[in-house]
Amino acid sequence: MDINIRxxxxxxxxENNQDQLRDTIVDAMQKxxxxxxxxxxxxxxxxxxxxxxxxxxxxxxxxxxGLKQT
Structure with missing residues (x-):
């Protein structure tokens, strides 16, 4: 099975707008x-x-x- 993640x-x-992209990123990080x-x-x-x-x-x-603050 060939899955191309990219x-x-x-x-x-x-097709996402900026708000949707932000929501995607924030949601992934929060989870x-x-x-x-x-x-x-x-x-x-x-x-x-x-x-x-x-x-x-x-x-x-x-x-x-950011890495120095972790």
Whole structure:
């Protein structure tokens, strides 16, 4: 069985507006279940691929600071 997680996640949210995307992300994080991590990873991959270098730097700063607080 060939399951393409990237394709499935993108297909499932490709028509969503910003509010729906936010709800998807927040819901997955609140549930805290491991099964949602691949989907969140796909969403982050889309963000990263569409960010310019300044935005990537800001994300890395946010990530670094967030990891220090955990």
């Amino acid at each position: 394709r499935a996640v993108i297909h499932n949210v490709s 805290g279940e491991e099964k949602y991590l691949p989907g969140l990873g796909v969403l982050f991959e889309v963000i990263w691929q569409n960010a310019d270098e300044q935005e990537k730097g800001m994300m890395l700063d946010t990530l670094e600071n």
